[in-house]
Amino acid sequence: MKEYNFAYxxxxxxxxxxxxxxxxxxxxxxxxxxxxxxxxxPYGWGTGGVQVSAAVLTPDDTLKVIDQGADDTTNAVSIRxxxxxxxxxxxxxxxxxxxxxxxxxxxPEQALREGxxxxxxxxxxxxxxxxxxxxxxxxxxxxxxxYGLMHVKxxxxxxxxxxxxxxxxxxxxxxxxxxxxxxxxxxxxxxxxDMAAIQLFGAGREQRIYALPPYTKVVSLDFDDYxxxxxKADHACALCGSTSSYLDELITDDAGGRMxxxxxxxxxxxxxxDAA
Amino acid sequence: xxxxxxxxxxxIGEITLTECETVNQFQGSKTQPxxxxxxxxxxxxxxxxxxxxxxxxxxxxRWAELGEDYLGAPAQDEEFVLYHCxxxxxxxxxxxxxxxxxxxxxxxxxxxxxxxxxxxxxxxAAE
Amino acid sequence: MTPLLQVENLAKYYGARxxxxxxxxxxxxxxxxxxxxxxxSGKSTLLNCLAGHLRPDQGAVRFATRSDGLRDTVTMxxxxxxxxxxxxWAFVHQHARDGLRMNVSAGGNVGERLxxxxxxxxxxxxxxxxxxxxxxxxxxxxxDDRPTAFSGGMQQRLQIARNLVTGPRLVFMDEPTGGLDVSxxxxxxxxLRGLVRDMGLSAIxxxxxxAVVRLLADRLMVMKDGHVVETGLTDQVLDDPQHGYxxxxxxxxxxx
Numbered sequence: 326m327k328e329y330n331f332a333y334x335x336x337x338x339x340x341x342x343x344x345x346x347x348x349x350x351x352x353x354x355x356x357x358x359x360x361x362x363x364x365x366x367p368y369g370w371g372t373g374g375v376q377v378s379a380a381v382l383t384p385d386d387t388l389k390v391i392d393q394g395a396d397d398t399t400n401a402v403s404i405r406x407x408x409x410x411x412x413x414x415x416x417x418x419x420x421x422x423x424x425x426x427x428x429x430x431x432x433p434e435q436a437l438r439e440g441x442x443x444x445x446x447x448x449x450x451x452x453x454x455x456x457x458x459x460x461x462x463x464x465x466x467x468x469x470x471x472y473g474l475m476h477v478k479x480x481x482x483x484x485x486x487x488x489x490x491x492x493x494x495x496x497x498x499x500x501x502x503x504x505x506x507x508x509x510x511x512x513x514x515x516x517x518x519d520m521a522a523i524q525l526f527g528a529g530r531e532q533r534i535y536a537l538p539p540y541t542k543v544v545s546l547d548f549d550d551y552x553x554x555x556x557k558a559d560h561a562c563a564l565c566g567s568t569s570s571y572l573d574e575l576i577t578d579d580a581g582g583r584m585x586x587x588x589x590x591x592x593x594x595x596x597x598x599d600a601a
Numbered sequence: 602x603x604x605x606x607x608x609x610x611x612x613i614g615e616i617t618l619t620e621c622e623t624v625n626q627f628q629g630s631k632t633q634p635x636x637x638x639x640x641x642x643x644x645x646x647x648x649x650x651x652x653x654x655x656x657x658x659x660x661x662x663r664w665a666e667l668g669e670d671y672l673g674a675p676a677q678d679e680e681f682v683l684y685h686c687x688x689x690x691x692x693x694x695x696x697x698x699x700x701x702x703x704x705x706x707x708x709x710x711x712x713x714x715x716x717x718x719x720x721x722x723x724x725x726a727a728e
Numbered sequence: 729m730t731p732l733l734q735v736e737n738l739a740k741y742y743g744a745r746x747x748x749x750x751x752x753x754x755x756x757x758x759x760x761x762x763x764x765x766x767x768x769s770g771k772s773t774l775l776n777c778l779a780g781h782l783r784p785d786q787g788a789v790r791f792a793t794r795s796d797g798l799r800d801t802v803t804m805x806x807x808x809x810x811x812x813x814x815x816x817w818a819f820v821h822q823h824a825r826d827g828l829r830m831n832v833s834a835g836g837n838v839g840e841r842l843x844x845x846x847x848x849x850x851x852x853x854x855x856x857x858x859x860x861x862x863x864x865x866x867x868x869x870x871x872d873d874r875p876t877a878f879s880g881g882m883q884q885r886l887q888i889a890r891n892l893v894t895g896p897r898l899v900f901m902d903e904p905t906g907g908l909d910v911s912x913x914x915x916x917x918x919x920l921r922g923l924v925r926d927m928g929l930s931a932i933x934x935x936x937x938x939a940v941v942r943l944l945a946d947r948l949m950v951m952k953d954g955h956v957v958e959t960g961l962t963d964q965v966l967d968d969p970q971h972g973y974x975x976x977x978x979x980x981x982x983x984x
Contacts, residue, residue, distance in 0.1 A: 368693025370700065393704040400700050430704045448697070458674035469807050473814070473844030477829070477836050480843065483850055484835055484872050485630055487719050492712040493705035511708035530690050548850040556711055573703055574710070588704050670831035 349536035354503030372529030394588035738787035762941030
């Protein structure tokens, strides 16, 4: 533990990031610019999330890292090892035992509780980016709460496809004020954004941090007659039998064979254990 | 290699190639059910990253061909893309493609299946 | 009766050059005022100052807001001004492409203002869009087409529908018939006259075309070199112009 400062980043950098986090918590959904550092991993592998985790970790914390809901995927394994090595913190795969959870693309099935922190890795923090390419313009739109364009997009989706054509990174409105990108979680996870834990979002390449304090009101954008639907595959998990968890579709052979299993590995394994 | 004088092919060597096909955002309209778009890359040797990057650039620069609107986005400008896609951020974007995306892709798959199902039903109802 | 818009001593300079200066007038509900003059007379500068697109260097533009009565829109905060811009005000641009989203369907274009004021029912929005397309003589089957597929006259009519759908109390128009063929102009004018009459619209129309104001405007303001040189009832100004410049302007066009 002599080789690195605790959690890799130097103390000044961590303070700078903590200030951004606090500002983000004070203005839920607002994207706070921060001086993102180069990390010993490629941009796009969670450099934003890692910096946020590094700034909030304490030596007493227990860390869980997931990618696509799984604890054993490349990204999750490498980030977990990174903090084991640079911070020496305890790690776990159990959602309930973790005090800090870093995630890519999923929210765990088990409801998070007060005192926990979940850190999201964010590729594109700006929900208006694909409607308006200019950052100057999108910042103005946020400042003036000028979100008509966002609903025009949903309107166009329905008139063109018969339904809202966004399946992940589904935009939400935070406390009736800021429109926010919840990171590329499937829209199935959107209702969970209303939670008891602290939610922090870090975008390294784009140099933005934003946050949701516990119990913040988060509403997925929709129309009254085309309400938001948190959809999933209409199956039960082939391993644990759950009908309420988000499922991955696995192709098992070349003859069109497929099976559906929970994307949250801890949730699935716990259910299998409990049943045994 | 084909030798016209001989009328048959002879083998002069083997070349390793890496081929990459990307599945990208879907599009469609009232008349055409939604479908994914694709990018393609083919490079000499065993270089996954190079093939992926080629497929990404291929897809990015096909926006006009695919009937997408010009939004004034830098990524729609060939010159900008070719000049600026050689930096560390671009490497990061490329590297991250090697991470799994099955959760968000699954969600998109569910949606596109539903949209296609609806479109088909509408068409059948119309016929 | 309280005026809907009260302009006092408005001035805008571009460095040492005068954009417009010393402009004062009241506009009452249901009134249509025309601002005429040649290119460079300051009429477009004035319109942009009134509509909040340009910040005047001097003077006040008071608008009778629904909640607080007369408020100076110059000193109002940007969010408040933008809110007016998408609710009580409408702005019809000379070039339809400046006022439309060209990559959004006709229905989406009309629906945008409704959604900006929190309409959240797709079916209702669509119904209103169809109704408004009908009022500007665009058939229902074009609702999902983009304006790029429309003729110039149709684009302009779509722009009008998009602006009027939220029932604005004041409409700014900048050369609404400019750049259109004469026959298309006539049809558009006819449509505008119908809408103005049926809805009791209050409007300020900037144009260099006296035929437009003859048909639409109750009152006229003639501008030259940034100054207002003559004001009065439309017929009075056009039939009995007092100022030399107005006389020149009126005599230079064929009477309608």
